[in-house]
Amino acid sequence: GAVVSQHPSWVICKSGTSVKIECRSLDFQATTMFWYRQFPKQSLMLMATSNEGSKATYEQGVEKDKFLINHASLTLSTLTVTSAHPEDSSFYICSARARSGGRETQYFGPGTRLLVL
Amino acid sequence: SQQGEEDPQALSIQEGENATMNCSYKTSINNLQWYRQNSGRGLVHLILIRSNEREKHSGRLRVTLDTSKKSSSLLITASRAADTASYFCATDASGFQKLVFGTGTRLLVSP
Secondary structure, eight states: OOOEEEEOSEEEEOTTOOEEEEEEESSSOOSEEEEEEEOTTSOEEEEEEEETTSOOEEOTTOOTTTEEEEEEETTEEEEEEOSOOGGGOEEEEEEEEEEETTEEEEEEOOOEEEEEO | OOOBEEEOSEEEEETTSOEEEEEEOSSOOSEEEEEEEOTTSOEEEEEEEETTOSEEEETTEEEEEETTTTEEEEEEOSOOGGGOEEEEEEEESSSSOOEEEBOOEEEEEEO
16 A cells, blocks of 8 residues: 655654655555644544645644745655644644545554654 | 544443444535544554545445444453554645544553
């Protein structure tokens, strides 16, 4: 099956710094990628939809200036958490949408764990 | 919130027993999907059922969908310790994979 990677897998940073997380589709092109956030023992919450070559669409309550998304190519989307604070500590998961046999399928990355001190 | 609800929140069973998890959602859907997540890991897609389907099987998994009740169930038969994980339902209203996840069920299968 299709593979989606995330880098880094985990990151620890000081409060106030910015952190960039990469999401790559390794063996297929993805015009659309999704970014989710998952707090401990909770479900995934969609943060934004990343579209190649255009601005991301953010879900209600997600600050676009804090969570910068860039989908520069058909295989790479990046999420930058700007001026991170301890409350931004979470598990960030991306997914990439692929079209196969006339059907849309979504493949998830392994996630990036962010800890802000 | 558009998030779906799952019950039970946690389920503890013995190996060999069946595990049933239920999911309720709020809006019309194109399809409903079930995912598995091992602790601290990414998601693994288990099965997708379309709105015009009522039941689907995949190995030891059986999924039902009742669109009139806006609910779905996931049955894992003859469970194994390796099935221990969190299970999430996710609804896709548009067919373009913009998913809304349920609250999840944490399954513990003891040897």
